[in-house]
Amino acid sequence: MYDYLIVGAGLFGAVFAYEATKRGKKCLVIDKREHIGGNVYTEEVDGIHVHKYGAHIFHTNNQEIWEYINQFASFNRYTNSPVANYKGEIYNLPFNMNTFNKLWGVTTPTEAKQKIEEQRRKAHITKPRNLEEQAISLVGIDIYEKLIKGYTEKQWGRPAEQLPAFIIKRLPVRFTYDNNYFNDRFQGIPIGGYTQIIDKMLADSNIKLQVDYFQDKETWDKQAKKVVYTGMIDQFFDYKFGTLQYRSLTFETSLLDDTDNYQGNAVVNYTDKETPYTRIIEHKHFEHGTQDKTIITKEYPAEWKPGDEPYYPINDTTNNTMYKQYKALAAQEENVIFGGRLATYQYYDMHQVIGSALVAVQKEFD
Ligand code: FDA
Known part of the structure; x- marks a missing residue:
């Protein structure tokens, strides 16, 4: 019998598993994807760490969280300074x-x-x-x-x-010659990619991949005293109040053998209407790579329908009201901890997910 069944091997589930196993608890972590890491997953291809689910730049103002993540990796000095390409004109962001x-x-x-x-x-x-x-x-x-x-x-x-x-509540406008996108004290990219961080966090847990919790929920539930659930909250309750809406994305990744530097920057936003993608990521620039080839990913926004990857919650009044109903039901589930971006229906940056997982840990163990 496990102490915790953790549904989702993303950052929330991994931090919880790490802290629980550190306290002598036994964790079983399951994920429907074929890899750990959730959306922070990076895959190494020819020495380049490819951000499979879009550009991930770690940034935080919170020293404790910065020190926490630095236990698992060293960070480089990458500073996010994206540029915009508007019909061939280049602007700093x-x-x-x-x-x-x-x-x-x-x-x-x-x-x-x-x-x-x-x-x-x-x-x-x-x-x-x-x-x-x-x-x-x-x-x-x-x-x-x-x-x-x-x-x-x-x-x-x-x-x-x-x-x-x-x-758009506010638009940051800066009257200095400063292209650093984030105002936070700490930022960088983990040397060696993000997946190794999750690997280390899950080192003492049992992991099962490519399994969907809902295909056999009863059997999974029987394996542990408690569940930590990081999937979509509406799915947990069988969509009884309706389906929460998201925006989705599709990624088109290409390995370019014949160029070592495609766009001279990690992130270029395409701000005209005609170009179908919103950004191109050139992964090697996140780590100041010197390989003789490069890998780029075009990011296309997409409508979301049930079954697609849910990326951005649409936090309008209708969805937020529906979420509140689910949240009230979740509060009654004594043996389930709901956490992470999907179970709380909100956009979280990585430092926020870590922060909220540590709060859940504190609540559970202290
Ligand atoms: P996450 O989605 O990572 O993990 C949940 C896991 O649960 C998934 O692996 C999923 O497969 C699994 N799961 C769900 N349902 C299941 C089921 N029924 N059975 C089994 N498994 C199930 N943040 C930041 O700080 N800097 C950045 O630059 C970016 N950039 C960025 C770009 C894009 C395009 C997105 C969408 C997001 C970002 N982020 C970011 C945010 C970052 O990705 C986010 O904070 C974390 O990945 C959230 O971790 P979670 O564990 O909450 O969810």
Whole structure:
């Protein structure tokens, strides 16, 4: 008999398993995928660590979490500074003085602020009714048209005038020549990839892959005193209040033998509407790779339907209300711990998942 059946070998399940086994508990970890790691999984191909589920950059402001993850890997000094390609024009992200200089030729923060203010005023938007108005009211028409509109419309699969304003609450605008995307104190990519981290976390657990919990839930449940569930919360309750909605993604990865440097940066966002993908990731640049070949991944946003990979929860009022109903049911399950991005129906960065798993551990053991 195991102490815990952990459904999902992603970061949440792995942190929980690591902490439980450290305390002498026996864990059985199952995952329906053929590998551990969930969405942080990286696969090594010709010495390049390929981020199979999109670019994963570790960043946090929390020293404890930084020290926690550093037990399992050393991190390099990668700093995320994506660029935008708008019809062949290249702009620095996040929006900063380099971006404003390229857009308008301005060189000082005062000039840039004036330009943005002038555009915001011209737009005359006091109460934004949709995402388009919201974005223009925050940063003006030029940034919106070239760097936000096309990208966002591709991401959500519909025109910006039909998207709710709440999707963009604020748009970080920086009046310094600083291309570092994150403001956090700590960031980097684990040398050797992410999978080794999960490997180490699960070293003392029994792992079974390519098994779907729901195909034989009763039998799995009998194997442990408690369940840690990191799958979709609506599926756990057999969709009794309805299906929670997501956006999905598809990834197209190519090994390019004939070039050692395809785009000169790890992440390039395509912000026009016509290019069907939203970004191209060139994996070797995450680790300053010097291989004589390269691997790129094109990321295409996709509609989600049940059975597809759920990537981004759509946290609108309808879905959030439905989630609350599921959450109330989950609270009554005495022997099940619900955690991770799917069981709590929210977008989590990696440091947040680790933080929430450690809170669950504390609640369980302290
Ligand atoms: P995760 O989804 O990883 O794990 C859940 C596991 O449960 C999966 O392996 C799944 O197969 C399994 N499972 C589900 N149902 C099951 C069932 N019925 N039976 C068996 N197994 C089942 N974060 C960050 O900090 N920096 C970044 O740059 C990025 N970038 C990024 C890009 C993209 C495209 C996405 C979608 C996400 C990010 N993230 C990120 C977020 C990061 O991926 C996320 O925080 C963690 O992967 C979440 O870990 P979980 O364990 O919660 O879920």
